[in-house]
Amino acid sequence: MADLQHITLTTKPSAQIAYTFHPATSSTATTTPPPLLVFLNGLGLPQASWFATIAKLKESNTPLPALLTYDRYGQGATTDRDPADADAEDPTHGHDALTVVKDLRQLLTQIATEKLGLDSAEKLNTIPLILVGNSIGCALARLYAQTYPGTVAALLLLDSVLANSDFVSIFPDPDAPGFDASTLPEGITADALRGGREGMKRIFHPSVGSKEGLSRRNLAALLPHADSPVLVGPDDGKGPFVTVVGHDFEAFAKESARMGRGEELTLVYANPYWHLYNEGLVKIAGDEAGRGKGPVQAPGAGHFVQKDNPDFVVQEILEILGKAL
Template sequence: MSTYQFLSLATKPCAQLGYSFHPAVGSVKPALVVFVNGLGLPQTSLQALPPAAGLPAMLTYDRYGQGQTTDRDPGDISAEDPMHGHDTLTLGVSDLSRLPLILVSNSIGGALVRLYAQEYPGTVAGLLFLDSVLANSDFVSIYPDPEAAGFDPTSLPEGVTVDAIHAARAFMQRVFHPSNGSREGLGRKNLMQLLPHSDGPKLQGPDGRGPWVTVVGHELEAFKVEFEQMGGASPSLIEVYMNPYWHRFNEGLAKLTEQDRSKGPLQAPGAGHFVHRDNPELVFNELHEVLDKVL
Protein backbone atom coordinates (compact mmCIF):
# COMPACT_ATOMS: atom_id res chain seq x y z
CA MET A 1 0.00 0.00 0.00
CA SER A 2 1.44 3.36 -1.04
CA THR A 3 1.82 6.20 1.47
CA TYR A 4 0.94 9.56 -0.02
CA GLN A 5 2.74 12.72 1.00
CA PHE A 6 2.41 16.36 -0.03
CA LEU A 7 4.77 19.05 -1.20
CA SER A 8 4.58 22.54 -2.65
CA LEU A 9 6.50 23.63 -5.72
CA ALA A 10 8.73 26.66 -5.34
CA THR A 11 6.88 28.27 -8.26
CA LYS A 12 3.45 27.61 -6.69
CA PRO A 13 3.97 27.66 -2.91
CA CYS A 14 0.29 28.15 -2.04
CA ALA A 15 -0.82 24.75 -3.40
CA GLN A 16 0.22 21.19 -2.58
CA LEU A 17 0.75 18.17 -4.78
CA GLY A 18 0.06 14.64 -3.59
CA TYR A 19 2.82 12.17 -4.39
CA SER A 20 4.23 8.77 -3.46
CA PHE A 21 7.97 8.11 -3.51
CA HIS A 22 9.55 4.66 -3.37
CA PRO A 23 13.34 4.56 -2.79
CA ALA A 24 15.50 2.22 -4.82
CA VAL A 25 15.26 -1.44 -3.85
CA GLY A 26 18.51 -3.36 -3.83
CA SER A 27 21.82 -2.33 -5.32
CA VAL A 28 21.03 -0.44 -8.51
CA LYS A 29 22.52 2.49 -10.39
CA PRO A 30 20.97 5.90 -9.56
CA ALA A 31 17.90 6.70 -11.67
CA LEU A 32 14.36 7.94 -11.24
CA VAL A 33 11.22 6.40 -12.74
CA VAL A 34 8.29 8.82 -12.89
CA PHE A 35 4.75 7.64 -13.68
CA VAL A 36 2.59 10.23 -15.45
CA ASN A 37 -1.06 9.17 -15.39
CA GLY A 38 -3.94 10.24 -17.58
CA LEU A 39 -7.14 12.13 -16.90
CA GLY A 40 -9.19 9.03 -16.18
CA LEU A 41 -7.21 7.28 -13.44
CA PRO A 42 -5.11 8.99 -10.73
CA GLN A 43 -1.87 7.69 -9.23
CA THR A 44 -3.71 5.15 -7.05
CA SER A 45 -4.19 3.09 -10.22
CA LEU A 46 -0.45 2.41 -10.16
CA GLN A 47 -0.58 0.42 -6.93
CA ALA A 48 -0.55 -2.76 -9.02
CA LEU A 49 3.09 -1.91 -9.84
CA PRO A 50 4.82 -2.29 -6.45
CA PRO A 51 8.54 -1.64 -5.96
CA ALA A 52 10.67 -4.76 -6.32
CA ALA A 53 14.30 -5.75 -6.06
CA GLY A 54 16.44 -4.26 -8.77
CA LEU A 55 14.26 -1.19 -9.36
CA PRO A 56 15.54 2.36 -8.95
CA ALA A 57 13.64 5.10 -7.15
CA MET A 58 10.04 5.49 -8.33
CA LEU A 59 7.72 8.51 -8.13
CA THR A 60 3.98 8.79 -8.73
CA TYR A 61 1.98 11.98 -8.34
CA ASP A 62 -1.41 13.55 -9.04
CA ARG A 63 -1.62 16.79 -10.93
CA TYR A 64 -3.47 19.73 -9.41
CA GLY A 65 -7.17 18.99 -8.96
CA GLN A 66 -6.74 15.24 -9.42
CA GLY A 67 -6.73 12.24 -7.09
CA GLN A 68 -4.81 12.87 -3.88
CA THR A 69 -4.09 16.46 -4.96
CA THR A 70 -7.19 18.37 -3.92
CA ASP A 71 -5.59 21.80 -4.43
CA ARG A 72 -6.15 23.40 -7.80
CA ASP A 73 -3.44 24.97 -9.90
CA PRO A 74 -3.15 28.50 -8.45
CA GLY A 75 -3.09 29.90 -11.98
CA ASP A 76 -6.61 28.57 -12.61
CA ILE A 77 -8.14 30.97 -10.10
CA SER A 78 -8.06 33.88 -12.53
CA ALA A 79 -8.82 31.77 -15.61
CA GLU A 80 -11.87 32.66 -17.64
CA ASP A 81 -12.73 28.96 -17.86
CA PRO A 82 -11.33 26.91 -14.93
CA MET A 83 -11.93 23.72 -16.94
CA HIS A 84 -9.23 25.01 -19.30
CA GLY A 85 -7.19 26.91 -16.71
CA HIS A 86 -3.77 25.68 -17.92
CA ASP A 87 -2.48 23.63 -20.83
CA THR A 88 -0.16 20.70 -21.38
CA LEU A 89 2.84 22.96 -21.83
CA THR A 90 2.71 24.13 -18.20
CA LEU A 91 5.90 22.40 -17.13
CA GLY A 92 8.59 22.76 -14.48
CA VAL A 93 12.04 21.21 -14.35
CA SER A 94 14.91 20.62 -11.94
CA ASP A 95 18.54 19.86 -12.77
CA LEU A 96 18.33 16.22 -13.79
CA SER A 97 21.39 16.18 -16.01
CA ARG A 98 23.20 13.71 -13.76
CA LEU A 99 20.26 11.41 -13.05
CA PRO A 100 18.80 9.10 -15.72
CA LEU A 101 15.09 9.85 -15.95
CA ILE A 102 12.61 7.22 -17.19
CA LEU A 103 9.05 8.40 -17.83
CA VAL A 104 6.14 5.94 -17.89
CA SER A 105 2.92 7.43 -19.19
CA ASN A 106 -0.70 6.56 -19.87
CA SER A 107 -3.26 8.47 -21.94
CA ILE A 108 -2.78 12.28 -21.68
CA GLY A 109 0.43 11.48 -19.82
CA GLY A 110 1.87 10.42 -23.18
CA ALA A 111 1.52 13.97 -24.47
CA LEU A 112 2.94 15.44 -21.26
CA VAL A 113 6.11 13.33 -21.33
CA ARG A 114 6.69 14.11 -25.01
CA LEU A 115 6.39 17.83 -24.36
CA TYR A 116 8.72 17.52 -21.37
CA ALA A 117 11.33 15.66 -23.41
CA GLN A 118 11.04 18.26 -26.20
CA GLU A 119 11.29 21.25 -23.89
CA TYR A 120 14.22 19.83 -21.93
CA PRO A 121 16.34 17.81 -24.40
CA GLY A 122 18.95 15.57 -22.86
CA THR A 123 17.03 14.94 -19.63
CA VAL A 124 14.96 11.84 -20.52
CA ALA A 125 16.77 8.54 -20.96
CA GLY A 126 13.75 6.28 -21.46
CA LEU A 127 10.07 6.51 -22.36
CA LEU A 128 7.42 3.84 -21.90
CA PHE A 129 4.15 4.84 -23.58
CA LEU A 130 1.01 3.01 -22.40
CA ASP A 131 -1.81 3.74 -24.86
CA SER A 132 -0.91 7.39 -25.31
CA VAL A 133 -3.60 9.95 -26.01
CA LEU A 134 -4.14 10.70 -29.70
CA ALA A 135 -2.51 14.09 -29.31
CA ASN A 136 -2.89 15.26 -32.91
CA SER A 137 -6.56 14.35 -33.28
CA ASP A 138 -9.84 16.04 -32.43
CA PHE A 139 -11.21 12.47 -32.05
CA VAL A 140 -14.34 13.34 -34.04
CA SER A 141 -12.47 13.19 -37.35
CA ILE A 142 -11.43 9.60 -36.72
CA TYR A 143 -14.79 8.80 -38.31
CA PRO A 144 -15.79 10.10 -41.77
CA ASP A 145 -18.17 13.05 -41.95
CA PRO A 146 -21.46 12.04 -43.62
CA GLU A 147 -22.15 15.74 -44.26
CA ALA A 148 -18.90 16.33 -46.15
CA ALA A 149 -19.03 17.05 -49.86
CA GLY A 150 -18.45 13.93 -51.87
CA PHE A 151 -19.34 11.53 -49.06
CA ASP A 152 -20.65 8.31 -50.60
CA PRO A 153 -22.73 6.18 -48.20
CA THR A 154 -22.49 3.24 -50.58
CA SER A 155 -18.72 3.10 -49.99
CA LEU A 156 -19.08 2.29 -46.30
CA PRO A 157 -17.71 -1.08 -45.17
CA GLU A 158 -20.12 -3.86 -44.35
CA GLY A 159 -21.73 -3.37 -40.94
CA VAL A 160 -21.15 0.39 -40.90
CA THR A 161 -24.14 2.70 -41.29
CA VAL A 162 -24.49 6.46 -41.65
CA ASP A 163 -26.57 6.60 -38.47
CA ALA A 164 -23.87 4.74 -36.54
CA ILE A 165 -21.21 7.16 -37.78
CA HIS A 166 -23.35 10.15 -36.79
CA ALA A 167 -23.79 8.66 -33.30
CA ALA A 168 -20.06 7.92 -32.92
CA ARG A 169 -19.05 11.43 -34.00
CA ALA A 170 -21.56 12.98 -31.61
CA PHE A 171 -20.19 10.89 -28.74
CA MET A 172 -16.62 11.92 -29.54
CA GLN A 173 -17.62 15.57 -29.70
CA ARG A 174 -19.42 15.34 -26.37
CA VAL A 175 -16.77 13.36 -24.47
CA PHE A 176 -13.31 13.52 -26.05
CA HIS A 177 -13.09 16.61 -28.26
CA PRO A 178 -10.32 18.99 -27.09
CA SER A 179 -12.92 21.71 -26.53
CA ASN A 180 -14.09 19.75 -23.50
CA GLY A 181 -12.32 20.80 -20.32
CA SER A 182 -11.36 18.65 -17.37
CA ARG A 183 -12.05 18.75 -13.66
CA GLU A 184 -8.34 19.29 -13.02
CA GLY A 185 -8.34 22.32 -15.31
CA LEU A 186 -5.96 20.77 -17.86
CA GLY A 187 -6.98 22.14 -21.25
CA ARG A 188 -6.22 20.36 -24.53
CA LYS A 189 -7.37 23.04 -26.98
CA ASN A 190 -3.85 23.66 -28.30
CA LEU A 191 -2.58 20.09 -28.07
CA MET A 192 -2.91 19.42 -31.80
CA GLN A 193 -0.79 22.50 -32.48
CA LEU A 194 1.81 21.53 -29.86
CA LEU A 195 2.08 17.92 -31.10
CA PRO A 196 0.87 17.87 -34.71
CA HIS A 197 2.72 14.66 -35.59
CA SER A 198 3.06 11.42 -33.66
CA ASP A 199 6.47 10.67 -35.18
CA GLY A 200 8.20 13.96 -34.45
CA PRO A 201 10.04 16.00 -33.58
CA LYS A 202 12.70 13.44 -32.77
CA LEU A 203 13.72 13.39 -29.11
CA GLN A 204 17.21 13.65 -27.63
CA GLY A 205 18.42 11.63 -24.64
CA PRO A 206 21.22 12.37 -22.17
CA ASP A 207 23.93 10.79 -24.32
CA GLY A 208 23.23 12.87 -27.42
CA ARG A 209 21.25 10.07 -29.04
CA GLY A 210 17.54 9.44 -28.83
CA PRO A 211 16.04 8.01 -25.64
CA TRP A 212 15.04 4.37 -25.37
CA VAL A 213 11.36 4.25 -26.40
CA THR A 214 8.84 1.45 -25.94
CA VAL A 215 5.28 1.88 -27.23
CA VAL A 216 2.48 -0.28 -25.83
CA GLY A 217 -1.08 -0.02 -27.09
CA HIS A 218 -4.35 -1.57 -26.02
CA GLU A 219 -5.38 -5.01 -27.21
CA LEU A 220 -7.71 -4.47 -30.14
CA GLU A 221 -10.43 -6.89 -29.00
CA ALA A 222 -10.34 -5.77 -25.37
CA PHE A 223 -10.64 -2.14 -26.42
CA LYS A 224 -13.63 -2.87 -28.65
CA VAL A 225 -15.49 -4.28 -25.66
CA GLU A 226 -14.37 -1.47 -23.34
CA PHE A 227 -15.27 1.35 -25.71
CA GLU A 228 -18.63 -0.12 -26.66
CA GLN A 229 -19.51 -0.38 -22.97
CA MET A 230 -18.75 3.33 -22.63
CA GLY A 231 -21.31 4.01 -25.35
CA GLY A 232 -18.60 5.18 -27.73
CA ALA A 233 -19.30 3.16 -30.87
CA SER A 234 -20.30 -0.23 -32.16
CA PRO A 235 -17.59 -2.89 -32.48
CA SER A 236 -17.67 -2.61 -36.29
CA LEU A 237 -16.83 1.11 -36.19
CA ILE A 238 -14.06 0.58 -33.66
CA GLU A 239 -12.60 -2.19 -35.81
CA VAL A 240 -12.80 -0.21 -39.06
CA TYR A 241 -11.82 3.26 -37.86
CA MET A 242 -10.67 3.66 -34.24
CA ASN A 243 -8.24 0.77 -33.79
CA PRO A 244 -6.40 1.25 -37.11
CA TYR A 245 -6.12 5.01 -36.44
CA TRP A 246 -4.67 4.43 -32.96
CA HIS A 247 -2.24 1.81 -34.24
CA ARG A 248 -0.91 4.20 -36.89
CA PHE A 249 -0.47 6.84 -34.20
CA ASN A 250 1.49 4.36 -32.06
CA GLU A 251 3.66 3.46 -35.05
CA GLY A 252 4.58 7.14 -35.20
CA LEU A 253 5.50 7.27 -31.51
CA ALA A 254 7.95 4.43 -32.08
CA LYS A 255 9.79 6.71 -34.53
CA LEU A 256 10.50 9.43 -31.96
CA THR A 257 13.94 7.91 -31.50
CA GLU A 258 16.45 5.95 -33.55
CA GLN A 259 15.33 2.58 -34.85
CA ASP A 260 17.78 0.62 -32.72
CA ARG A 261 16.40 2.29 -29.57
CA SER A 262 12.74 1.73 -30.39
CA LYS A 263 10.37 -1.10 -29.52
CA GLY A 264 6.77 -1.48 -30.58
CA PRO A 265 4.04 -0.78 -30.96
CA LEU A 266 2.97 -3.78 -28.92
CA GLN A 267 -0.53 -4.85 -27.97
CA ALA A 268 -1.04 -5.46 -24.24
CA PRO A 269 -2.96 -8.76 -23.94
CA GLY A 270 -6.32 -8.29 -22.24
CA ALA A 271 -5.83 -4.57 -21.76
CA GLY A 272 -8.09 -1.70 -22.71
CA HIS A 273 -7.00 1.93 -22.54
CA PHE A 274 -5.66 1.69 -18.97
CA VAL A 275 -2.87 -0.76 -19.71
CA HIS A 276 -1.20 -0.49 -16.28
CA ARG A 277 -4.47 -1.45 -14.58
CA ASP A 278 -5.39 -4.30 -16.91
CA ASN A 279 -1.96 -5.86 -17.47
CA PRO A 280 0.49 -4.69 -14.78
CA GLU A 281 2.78 -7.67 -15.38
CA LEU A 282 3.47 -6.60 -18.96
CA VAL A 283 4.14 -3.02 -17.84
CA PHE A 284 6.51 -4.27 -15.14
CA ASN A 285 8.40 -6.43 -17.65
CA GLU A 286 8.65 -3.68 -20.27
CA LEU A 287 9.83 -1.21 -17.64
CA HIS A 288 12.55 -3.62 -16.55
CA GLU A 289 13.66 -3.98 -20.16
CA VAL A 290 13.91 -0.20 -20.58
CA LEU A 291 15.85 0.05 -17.31
CA ASP A 292 18.28 -2.65 -18.44
CA LYS A 293 19.03 -0.58 -21.55
CA VAL A 294 19.29 2.75 -19.77
CA LEU A 295 21.33 1.56 -16.79
Protein backbone atom coordinates in the same frame (compact mmCIF):
# COMPACT_ATOMS: atom_id res chain seq x y z
CA MET B 1 3.38 0.51 -0.71
CA ALA B 2 4.89 3.89 0.17
CA ASP B 3 2.79 6.26 2.21
CA LEU B 4 1.15 9.22 0.53
CA GLN B 5 3.17 12.38 1.10
CA HIS B 6 2.58 16.04 0.25
CA ILE B 7 4.92 18.63 -1.18
CA THR B 8 4.58 22.33 -1.92
CA LEU B 9 6.31 23.59 -5.04
CA THR B 10 8.35 26.69 -4.38
CA THR B 11 6.92 28.14 -7.60
CA LYS B 12 3.34 27.68 -6.32
CA PRO B 13 3.57 27.97 -2.53
CA SER B 14 -0.18 28.16 -1.86
CA ALA B 15 -0.99 24.59 -2.96
CA GLN B 16 0.17 21.06 -2.16
CA ILE B 17 0.74 18.06 -4.41
CA ALA B 18 0.20 14.48 -3.23
CA TYR B 19 2.87 11.97 -4.18
CA THR B 20 4.53 8.67 -3.28
CA PHE B 21 8.26 8.06 -3.33
CA HIS B 22 9.91 4.64 -3.27
CA PRO B 23 13.67 4.63 -2.60
CA ALA B 24 15.93 2.68 -4.91
CA THR B 25 16.74 -0.90 -4.01
CA SER B 26 20.22 -1.62 -2.66
CA SER B 27 22.12 -2.26 -5.87
CA THR B 28 20.89 0.93 -7.58
CA ALA B 29 20.84 3.18 -4.51
CA THR B 30 24.59 3.85 -4.78
CA THR B 31 24.55 4.65 -8.51
CA THR B 32 25.85 8.14 -9.27
CA PRO B 33 23.85 9.98 -10.40
CA PRO B 34 20.84 8.06 -9.09
CA PRO B 35 18.18 7.14 -11.67
CA LEU B 36 14.50 7.96 -11.16
CA LEU B 37 11.41 6.35 -12.70
CA VAL B 38 8.40 8.67 -12.87
CA PHE B 39 4.80 7.63 -13.55
CA LEU B 40 2.65 10.14 -15.45
CA ASN B 41 -1.14 9.84 -15.16
CA GLY B 42 -3.72 10.34 -17.84
CA LEU B 43 -6.85 12.41 -17.29
CA GLY B 44 -8.97 9.40 -16.41
CA LEU B 45 -7.02 7.67 -13.64
CA PRO B 46 -4.92 9.15 -10.80
CA GLN B 47 -1.61 7.95 -9.36
CA ALA B 48 -3.35 5.14 -7.48
CA SER B 49 -3.74 3.35 -10.81
CA TRP B 50 0.02 2.66 -10.74
CA PHE B 51 0.11 1.06 -7.30
CA ALA B 52 -0.57 -2.50 -8.51
CA THR B 53 2.24 -2.17 -11.05
CA ILE B 54 4.64 -0.89 -8.40
CA ALA B 55 3.73 -3.70 -6.01
CA LYS B 56 4.43 -6.28 -8.71
CA LEU B 57 7.69 -4.54 -9.63
CA LYS B 58 8.86 -4.95 -6.05
CA GLU B 59 7.81 -8.60 -6.05
CA SER B 60 10.09 -9.20 -9.06
CA ASN B 61 13.18 -9.00 -6.83
CA THR B 62 14.89 -7.00 -9.56
CA PRO B 63 17.09 -4.00 -8.69
CA LEU B 64 14.94 -0.91 -9.13
CA PRO B 65 15.63 2.81 -9.31
CA ALA B 66 13.72 5.22 -7.13
CA LEU B 67 10.04 5.43 -8.12
CA LEU B 68 7.79 8.50 -8.08
CA THR B 69 4.04 8.82 -8.56
CA TYR B 70 2.02 12.00 -8.11
CA ASP B 71 -1.37 13.54 -8.75
CA ARG B 72 -1.45 16.79 -10.65
CA TYR B 73 -3.29 19.76 -9.20
CA GLY B 74 -7.01 19.01 -8.92
CA GLN B 75 -6.54 15.29 -9.55
CA GLY B 76 -6.87 12.27 -7.28
CA ALA B 77 -5.37 12.83 -3.84
CA THR B 78 -4.20 16.35 -4.77
CA THR B 79 -7.25 18.32 -3.74
CA ASP B 80 -5.66 21.74 -4.23
CA ARG B 81 -6.27 23.34 -7.59
CA ASP B 82 -3.53 24.92 -9.67
CA PRO B 83 -3.18 28.39 -8.10
CA ALA B 84 -2.54 29.87 -11.54
CA ASP B 85 -6.07 28.88 -12.59
CA ALA B 86 -7.76 31.09 -10.01
CA ASP B 87 -8.64 33.78 -12.53
CA ALA B 88 -9.33 31.47 -15.46
CA GLU B 89 -12.45 32.33 -17.43
CA ASP B 90 -13.15 28.61 -17.82
CA PRO B 91 -11.72 26.55 -14.92
CA THR B 92 -11.83 23.38 -17.04
CA HIS B 93 -9.34 25.02 -19.41
CA GLY B 94 -7.21 26.75 -16.79
CA HIS B 95 -3.77 25.63 -17.98
CA ASP B 96 -2.14 23.60 -20.73
CA ALA B 97 0.27 20.68 -21.00
CA LEU B 98 3.36 22.91 -21.03
CA THR B 99 2.31 24.31 -17.66
CA VAL B 100 2.09 20.76 -16.34
CA VAL B 101 5.56 20.01 -17.72
CA LYS B 102 7.01 23.05 -15.94
CA ASP B 103 5.34 21.95 -12.70
CA LEU B 104 6.81 18.47 -13.20
CA ARG B 105 10.25 19.98 -13.69
CA GLN B 106 9.91 21.86 -10.41
CA LEU B 107 8.62 18.76 -8.63
CA LEU B 108 11.57 16.71 -9.87
CA THR B 109 13.99 19.46 -8.87
CA GLN B 110 12.73 19.36 -5.30
CA ILE B 111 12.54 15.56 -5.16
CA ALA B 112 16.11 15.34 -6.43
CA THR B 113 17.38 17.50 -3.58
CA GLU B 114 15.07 16.24 -0.83
CA LYS B 115 14.93 12.50 -1.65
CA LEU B 116 17.91 11.68 -3.84
CA GLY B 117 20.51 13.63 -1.92
CA LEU B 118 21.65 15.92 -4.71
CA ASP B 119 23.18 19.09 -3.37
CA SER B 120 21.97 21.41 -6.11
CA ALA B 121 18.97 21.76 -8.39
CA GLU B 122 21.27 21.95 -11.41
CA LYS B 123 22.24 18.32 -10.92
CA LEU B 124 18.70 17.27 -11.89
CA ASN B 125 19.93 17.22 -15.50
CA THR B 126 22.39 14.46 -14.62
CA ILE B 127 19.72 12.04 -13.31
CA PRO B 128 18.77 9.29 -15.79
CA LEU B 129 14.98 9.78 -15.98
CA ILE B 130 12.64 7.02 -17.08
CA LEU B 131 9.12 8.29 -17.81
CA VAL B 132 6.14 5.91 -17.87
CA GLY B 133 2.93 7.48 -19.08
CA ASN B 134 -0.63 6.55 -19.93
CA SER B 135 -2.96 8.49 -22.23
CA ILE B 136 -2.21 12.22 -21.94
CA GLY B 137 0.65 11.25 -19.63
CA CYS B 138 2.44 10.07 -22.80
CA ALA B 139 2.07 13.53 -24.33
CA LEU B 140 3.45 15.04 -21.13
CA ALA B 141 6.41 12.66 -21.27
CA ARG B 142 7.16 13.67 -24.86
CA LEU B 143 6.86 17.38 -24.07
CA TYR B 144 9.14 17.03 -21.07
CA ALA B 145 11.79 15.26 -23.16
CA GLN B 146 11.47 17.94 -25.87
CA THR B 147 11.61 20.84 -23.43
CA TYR B 148 14.56 19.44 -21.49
CA PRO B 149 16.64 17.58 -24.10
CA GLY B 150 19.31 15.19 -22.91
CA THR B 151 17.57 14.45 -19.61
CA VAL B 152 15.24 11.51 -20.39
CA ALA B 153 16.87 8.11 -20.80
CA ALA B 154 13.71 6.17 -21.66
CA LEU B 155 9.98 6.50 -22.24
CA LEU B 156 7.35 3.80 -21.90
CA LEU B 157 4.19 5.09 -23.60
CA LEU B 158 1.02 3.19 -22.71
CA ASP B 159 -1.81 3.86 -25.17
CA SER B 160 -0.91 7.48 -25.82
CA VAL B 161 -3.54 10.11 -26.34
CA LEU B 162 -3.94 10.98 -30.03
CA ALA B 163 -2.31 14.33 -29.43
CA ASN B 164 -2.78 15.72 -32.95
CA SER B 165 -6.36 14.53 -33.47
CA ASP B 166 -9.77 16.06 -32.79
CA PHE B 167 -11.00 12.45 -32.33
CA VAL B 168 -14.13 13.24 -34.36
CA SER B 169 -12.24 12.85 -37.64
CA ILE B 170 -11.38 9.25 -36.80
CA PHE B 171 -14.74 8.42 -38.38
CA PRO B 172 -15.80 9.46 -41.92
CA ASP B 173 -18.30 12.31 -42.12
CA PRO B 174 -21.53 10.95 -43.62
CA ASP B 175 -22.72 14.52 -44.28
CA ALA B 176 -19.64 15.58 -46.24
CA PRO B 177 -20.10 16.40 -49.94
CA GLY B 178 -19.64 13.33 -52.10
CA PHE B 179 -20.10 10.83 -49.27
CA ASP B 180 -21.33 7.51 -50.67
CA ALA B 181 -23.05 5.28 -48.10
CA SER B 182 -22.82 2.32 -50.47
CA THR B 183 -19.06 2.17 -49.90
CA LEU B 184 -19.36 1.61 -46.16
CA PRO B 185 -18.13 -1.71 -44.72
CA GLU B 186 -20.74 -4.28 -43.78
CA GLY B 187 -22.36 -3.44 -40.45
CA ILE B 188 -21.54 0.29 -40.64
CA THR B 189 -24.29 2.79 -41.37
CA ALA B 190 -24.34 6.53 -41.92
CA ASP B 191 -26.39 6.94 -38.74
CA ALA B 192 -23.82 4.93 -36.79
CA LEU B 193 -21.07 7.24 -38.06
CA ARG B 194 -23.08 10.29 -37.03
CA GLY B 195 -23.56 8.83 -33.59
CA GLY B 196 -19.90 7.93 -33.26
CA ARG B 197 -18.76 11.38 -34.33
CA GLU B 198 -21.20 13.08 -31.98
CA GLY B 199 -20.11 10.89 -29.08
CA MET B 200 -16.45 11.68 -29.72
CA LYS B 201 -17.18 15.40 -29.97
CA ARG B 202 -19.11 15.39 -26.71
CA ILE B 203 -16.47 13.55 -24.67
CA PHE B 204 -13.06 13.60 -26.37
CA HIS B 205 -12.86 16.69 -28.59
CA PRO B 206 -10.02 19.03 -27.44
CA SER B 207 -12.60 21.73 -26.77
CA VAL B 208 -13.90 19.60 -23.88
CA GLY B 209 -12.19 20.65 -20.65
CA SER B 210 -11.18 18.55 -17.67
CA LYS B 211 -12.04 18.54 -13.97
CA GLU B 212 -8.42 19.24 -13.07
CA GLY B 213 -8.25 22.22 -15.42
CA LEU B 214 -5.78 20.70 -17.89
CA SER B 215 -6.80 21.90 -21.34
CA ARG B 216 -6.13 20.03 -24.59
CA ARG B 217 -7.08 22.95 -26.83
CA ASN B 218 -3.50 23.55 -27.98
CA LEU B 219 -2.22 19.97 -27.70
CA ALA B 220 -2.26 19.45 -31.48
CA ALA B 221 -0.17 22.62 -31.88
CA LEU B 222 2.29 21.42 -29.23
CA LEU B 223 2.56 17.91 -30.71
CA PRO B 224 1.44 18.17 -34.34
CA HIS B 225 3.14 14.95 -35.46
CA ALA B 226 3.26 11.46 -34.00
CA ASP B 227 6.72 10.75 -35.42
CA SER B 228 8.53 14.00 -34.67
CA PRO B 229 10.45 15.73 -33.35
CA VAL B 230 13.03 13.04 -32.69
CA LEU B 231 14.00 13.24 -29.03
CA VAL B 232 17.51 13.64 -27.65
CA GLY B 233 18.53 11.44 -24.73
CA PRO B 234 21.53 11.66 -22.40
CA ASP B 235 23.57 9.06 -24.30
CA ASP B 236 25.91 11.09 -26.55
CA GLY B 237 23.07 12.76 -28.41
CA LYS B 238 21.28 9.53 -29.25
CA GLY B 239 17.55 9.28 -28.79
CA PRO B 240 16.12 7.85 -25.59
CA PHE B 241 14.85 4.29 -25.51
CA VAL B 242 11.17 4.38 -26.44
CA THR B 243 8.64 1.57 -26.08
CA VAL B 244 5.18 2.19 -27.52
CA VAL B 245 2.31 0.07 -26.23
CA GLY B 246 -1.19 0.09 -27.68
CA HIS B 247 -4.45 -1.29 -26.40
CA ASP B 248 -5.72 -4.75 -27.27
CA PHE B 249 -8.03 -4.22 -30.25
CA GLU B 250 -10.81 -6.51 -29.04
CA ALA B 251 -10.64 -5.35 -25.44
CA PHE B 252 -10.76 -1.70 -26.50
CA ALA B 253 -13.73 -2.35 -28.76
CA LYS B 254 -15.64 -3.89 -25.87
CA GLU B 255 -14.57 -1.02 -23.60
CA SER B 256 -15.84 1.45 -26.21
CA ALA B 257 -19.16 -0.38 -26.46
CA ARG B 258 -19.64 -0.08 -22.70
CA MET B 259 -19.19 3.68 -23.11
CA GLY B 260 -21.88 3.82 -25.77
CA ARG B 261 -19.65 3.78 -28.86
CA GLY B 262 -20.29 1.07 -31.41
CA GLU B 263 -17.94 -1.88 -31.17
CA GLU B 264 -17.86 -2.22 -34.94
CA LEU B 265 -16.90 1.45 -35.38
CA THR B 266 -13.95 0.93 -33.05
CA LEU B 267 -12.75 -2.18 -34.87
CA VAL B 268 -13.09 -0.67 -38.35
CA TYR B 269 -11.93 2.91 -37.74
CA ALA B 270 -10.53 3.71 -34.28
CA ASN B 271 -8.14 0.78 -33.88
CA PRO B 272 -6.37 1.20 -37.25
CA TYR B 273 -6.16 4.98 -36.73
CA TRP B 274 -4.62 4.53 -33.27
CA HIS B 275 -2.20 1.86 -34.47
CA LEU B 276 -0.97 4.12 -37.26
CA TYR B 277 -0.37 6.88 -34.70
CA ASN B 278 1.57 4.45 -32.50
CA GLU B 279 3.71 3.38 -35.45
CA GLY B 280 4.73 7.03 -35.78
CA LEU B 281 5.47 7.37 -32.07
CA VAL B 282 8.18 4.71 -32.22
CA LYS B 283 10.16 6.98 -34.56
CA ILE B 284 10.72 9.66 -31.91
CA ALA B 285 13.50 7.40 -30.62
CA GLY B 286 15.49 8.20 -33.77
CA ASP B 287 17.14 5.93 -36.32
CA GLU B 288 19.65 4.30 -33.98
CA ALA B 289 19.06 0.54 -34.02
CA GLY B 290 17.41 -0.83 -30.91
CA ARG B 291 16.25 2.49 -29.45
CA GLY B 292 12.59 2.13 -30.43
CA LYS B 293 10.23 -0.78 -29.81
CA GLY B 294 6.64 -1.31 -30.90
CA PRO B 295 3.93 -0.72 -31.23
CA VAL B 296 3.03 -3.79 -29.19
CA GLN B 297 -0.46 -4.58 -27.95
CA ALA B 298 -1.08 -5.11 -24.25
CA PRO B 299 -3.03 -8.39 -24.03
CA GLY B 300 -6.55 -7.93 -22.70
CA ALA B 301 -6.04 -4.23 -21.98
CA GLY B 302 -8.22 -1.34 -22.99
CA HIS B 303 -7.07 2.27 -22.81
CA PHE B 304 -5.97 2.09 -19.17
CA VAL B 305 -3.24 -0.47 -19.66
CA GLN B 306 -1.81 -0.24 -16.13
CA LYS B 307 -5.24 -1.04 -14.67
CA ASP B 308 -6.12 -3.88 -17.02
CA ASN B 309 -2.75 -5.64 -17.26
CA PRO B 310 -0.20 -4.52 -14.63
CA ASP B 311 1.86 -7.70 -15.16
CA PHE B 312 2.46 -6.70 -18.78
CA VAL B 313 3.45 -3.17 -17.71
CA VAL B 314 5.93 -4.62 -15.20
CA GLN B 315 7.46 -6.74 -17.97
CA GLU B 316 7.91 -3.70 -20.23
CA ILE B 317 9.31 -1.54 -17.43
CA LEU B 318 11.92 -4.15 -16.50
CA GLU B 319 12.91 -4.51 -20.15
CA ILE B 320 13.34 -0.81 -20.74
CA LEU B 321 15.22 -0.40 -17.44
CA GLY B 322 17.62 -3.09 -18.62
CA LYS B 323 18.30 -1.04 -21.75
CA ALA B 324 18.50 2.42 -20.23
CA LEU B 325 20.41 1.84 -16.98
